Amino acid sequence: MNYNSIGNTGLLVSELCFGTMTFGGQQEDMWAQIGKLQQKEVNEMMKAVIDSGINFIDTANIYSFGQSEELLGQSLKDLQVPRDEVVIATKLLAKMKDKPNSSGLSRYNVFNSVDASLKRLQMDYVDILYVHGVDPLTSLEEIVRSLNDIVESGKVRYIAICNWPAWMVAKAQAIAHYRGWHKFIGLQYYYSAVSRDIEHELVPMAVDHDLAIFPWSPLSGGFLTGKFTREGADSDSRRAKFDFPPIDKEKAYDLVDVMDDLSKIHNASIAQIALAWVRQQKGVNSTIIGAKTLEQLKANVESTQILLTEDDLRKIDKVSPLPMQYPGWMVERQSSYRK
Numbered sequence: 001m002n003y004n005s006i007g008n009t010g011l012l013v014s015e016l017c018f019g020t021m022t023f024g025g026q027q028e029d030m031w032a033q034i035g036k037l038q039q040k041e042v043n044e045m046m047k048a049v050i051d052s053g054i055n056f057i058d059t060a061n062i063y064s065f066g067q068s069e070e071l072l073g074q075s076l077k078d079l080q081v082p083r084d085e086v087v088i089a090t091k092l093l094a095k096m097k098d099k100p101n102s103s104g105l106s107r108y109n110v111f112n113s114v115d116a117s118l119k120r121l122q123m124d125y126v127d128i129l130y131v132h133g134v135d136p137l138t139s140l141e142e143i144v145r146s147l148n149d150i151v152e153s154g155k156v157r158y159i160a161i162c163n164w165p166a167w168m169v170a171k172a173q174a175i176a177h178y179r180g181w182h183k184f185i186g187l188q189y190y191y192s193a194v195s196r197d198i199e200h201e202l203v204p205m206a207v208d209h210d211l212a213i214f215p216w217s218p219l220s221g222g223f224l225t226g227k228f229t230r231e232g233a234d235s236d237s238r239r240a241k242f243d244f245p246p247i248d249k250e251k252a253y254d255l256v257d258v259m260d261d262l263s264k265i266h267n268a269s270i271a272q273i274a275l276a277w278v279r280q281q282k283g284v285n286s287t288i289i290g291a292k293t294l295e296q297l298k299a300n301v302e303s304t305q306i307l308l309t310e311d312d313l314r315k316i317d318k319v320s321p322l323p324m325q326y327p328g329w330m331v332e333r334q335s336s337y338r339k
C-alpha cells in the first residue's frame with residue numbers, strides 16, 4: 001500500500017480509503033440495499049482493512065442514519081486500533097431528524113452535528129470533516145467561518161468538500177484565504193471511468209488549488225464489475241435494486257467490454273481494472289472503495305498492484321471520451337498557440 005500526502009498538509013493517507021456505506025442498513029430502505037453489515041461482520045471487515053495497510057476510513061452522519069458511525073467507532077474499540085494510526089473522515093448536511101435545524105450547514109448544525117458524530121464514533125475528534133453537499137440557505141461566509149471555528153475547537157483537524165460546483169469551492173477557498181481561516185484540503189466527488197464529468201472543471205481547479213481528489217463510487221455502485229451486461233444483471237448486486245449513481249448504460253457496456261479484454265491481459269478482474277484506472281488519474285489522492293464482503297475488499301486492495309499502460313488507458317479513453325463542453329472546447333482552441 002502506498003501513502004500519499006494530502007495537498008501540502010503532510011498528512012499521509014493510503015492510496016485506498018475504505019468507505020463504510022455498507023455498514024448498518026436494517027430496514028428495507030436505501031441503506032439496507034447498499035449494505036447490511038452488523039457489528040460482527042463490521043469487525044471482520046475493519047480488521048481486514050487495517051491489516052491491508054489502509055489507514056483512511058470514510059463515513060458520514062447520514063449513512064444508515066448514524067449506524068455506520070456507531071459500528072465503525074465500536075469496531076475500532078473492539079479491535080484496539082490506536083486512534084493515532086487511522087485517519088477518520090465524516091460528513092454533515094443531510095437531515096438527521098425531522099426538525100428545522102437538524103440539517104444543512106448553518107453554524108448551529110455544524111456544531112451540533114459534529115458533537116453527535118463524535119458521540120456515535122466514541123471519539124474526541126475527527127481528522128477530516130466534509131460538507132456533504134450544497135446548502136442553499138446558508139451563506140458561504142457563515143459556512144467557512146463555522147468550519148474554521150470547529151477546527152479551532154479541536155473537534156476537527158481538517159476540512160474538505162463533497163459535491164459542490166467548482167465555482168463554489170474556489171469562492172469558499174478564497175474567503176478562507178483572505179480571512180486567514182482554515183482552508184479546505186480535499187474534494188470528495190463521484191468519479192469512475194464511465195462518469196468523468198469532474199474532468200471538465202473540478203480536476204483542473206483541484207490541481208491548481210492543491211486540493212486532493214478522493215473519488216467516490218469508483219465502480220459506479222458495482223456496475224463496472226462485469227455483473228451488468230447487455231444480456232442481463234446480477235440480481236444480488238445492489239445496483240440491480242438501487243440504480244445509483246446515474247450512468248450512460250450503453251457507454252458503460254462498451255467500457256466493460258474493453259475492461260474485460262484488459263482484465264485478461266493483466267490477469268485481473270474487471271473491477272480491479274476499473275479501480276486501477278481511477279487510481280491512475282490526474283489529481284487522485286485516495287480512491288474510496290466500497291465492499292460488501294471480505295472477498296471484494298481483498299480484490300479491491302489487490303487492484304493497487306495493477307499498473308495500466310499508456311496503451312490500456314488509450315483503449316479506455318476511446319470508449320469513454322469526455323464529451324465536449326463549452327467553454328472547454330473554446331478554451332482549448334484559443335489557447336493552443338500558447339502551449
Ligand SMILES: NC(=O)c1ccc[n+]([C@@H]2O[C@H](COP(=O)([O-])OP(=O)(O)OC[C@H]3O[C@@H](n4cnc5c(N)ncnc54)[C@H](OP(=O)(O)O)[C@@H]3O)[C@@H](O)[C@H]2O)c1
Nearest residue numbers: 019020021162216217218219220221222237238271290296
Ligand atoms: N460523498 C458522497 O456523496 C458519497 C456518495 C456515495 C459514496 N460515497 C463514499 O464512497 C464509498 C464507496 O462508494 P460505493 O460503495 O458506491 O463504491 P463502488 O466501488 O462504486 O461500489 C461498491 C459496490 O460494488 C460492489 N463491489 C465492490 N467491490 C467489488 C468487487 N471487487 N467485485 C465485484 N463487486 C464489487 C459491491 O456491491 P454489490 O456486491 O452489491 O454489487 C459494493 O458495495 C462509500 O462507502 C462512501 O464512503 C460518498
